[in-house]
Amino acid sequence: MALSNLQYESIIKGYEQTRDVNRRLLEERREYVYRHIPDFEELETSVGSIALAHTRSLLEGDGAAPTDIHSSFMEIASRKRALLREAGLPEDYLEPIYTCPDCRDTGYVTGSDGLKEKCHCFRRQELALLYEQSNIQNIIKEENFSTLSYEYYQGEDLARFQKAVQISVNFVKDFGQDYRNLFFYGTVGTGKSFLSGCIAGELLKQGHSVIYFSSSGLFDTLARYSFDTKSKETLYNFYKDLYNCDLVIIDDLGTEVTNSFVASQLFACLNERHLRRKACIISTNLSLEELRDRYSDRVFSRITSNYTLCKLTGPDVRMYKKRTANAFNI
DSSP states (O other): OOOOHHHHHHHHHHHHHHHHHHHHHHHHHHHHHHHHOHHHHHHHHHHHHHHHHHHHHHHTTOTTHHHHHHHHHHHHHHHHHHHHHHTTOOTTTTSOOOSSTTTTTSSEEEOTTSOEEEOHHHHHHHHHHHTTTHHHHHHHHHOSGGGOOOTTOOHHHHHHHHHHHHHHHHHHHTTTTSOOOEEEEESTTSSHHHHHHHHHHHHHHTTOOEEEEEHHHHHHHHHHHHTOGGGHHHHHHHHHHHHHSSEEEEEEETSSOOOHHHHHHHHHHHHHHHHTTOEEEEEESOOHHHHHHHSOHHHHHHHHHHSEEEEEOSSOHHHHHHHHHHHHHO
C-alpha cells in the first residue's frame, strides 16, 4: 500500500506547521531572554563585530586569526551559558526546538547507505493513514493507564488483573530493549482489549509505529489482496508493514471465520515477526484448549513458547458499566 498524493501532502504540511510552531516558540524564548538578561543580547550582537574584525586580520595575513576567532566564540558561548544558568534557565534554552530530534521535523533521516529515508515519526503517521487506526485511536482516548481501575475485580480475578497490568507496564518500559510478546486470553469483557489499548497509547506517544487490527479485519484484508491478481504490489507492501512495524496488535482472535488460509496466514505473521524480533500482542476470548483445536499445532506452539500468557477472568466490565449507566438514566 502507498500513500495517495493527498495523504502525503497532509503529512508534509503537518511537518511545516510543526516547524512554524517551534520557530515561534524559540522566538518567544529569545525575546524573553533579551528582556530579562540584557547582557545576553549584547553578547550575541558582539559576534558579528568579532567575526568582521577577525576577517580583516586574516586578509592582512595574520596566521593566528582562525585560532583567535575560535577562542573568542568559545568564550562567548561559555558566557552565554553562564548567564542562562544564573537566570534559572537551562543552557540549551535557545537551541533549535524539534518535536522529533531525529529528523528535525522534516520527516526524513539519512540512512546507513547515505540515502534519505522516512523517519520513524513519518512511518507512524503513514501507518495510521494506511490502516485506518480509528478504533485504536478511539480506545486510547477513553481507555489508558490513567483511567485504569481495579474496582471491578475481586479475589483471584483481581490478582490476575493486577499481574497483567504490571506485565503491561513493564512491556512498555522495556520496549525496544527487551523483545517480548503478550497473549491476553480469558472471559469476555475482563480488560484484554483495554490493556492492549493502554500499551498502544503509550508506545504511540513515544513515537513507535503500531498497527492495530481486529482479527476479522486483518484476515479479510489479507484475503482481499491475496486473491486479487491486480493487488500483488499492494499485498507485498502490506506484508512489509505487517512484518516490520514496531508493534502489531491482533484483537479478538477467534472472531474471524477460521479456515486453512487464516491458520497459515496467522502462523506466517507470528513466525516472521518472531524471526525479526518484532513485538506482537494478541487478545482472545478463546481458552488455550480452544486455541489449539481451532488453529494449527505450530500456531499453538509459537504462541505458548514465545508469548507471555496473561489469563484474565471476572465479570464483564463493559456490561457492568452499561448496566450502571442505564440505572443512572432511569
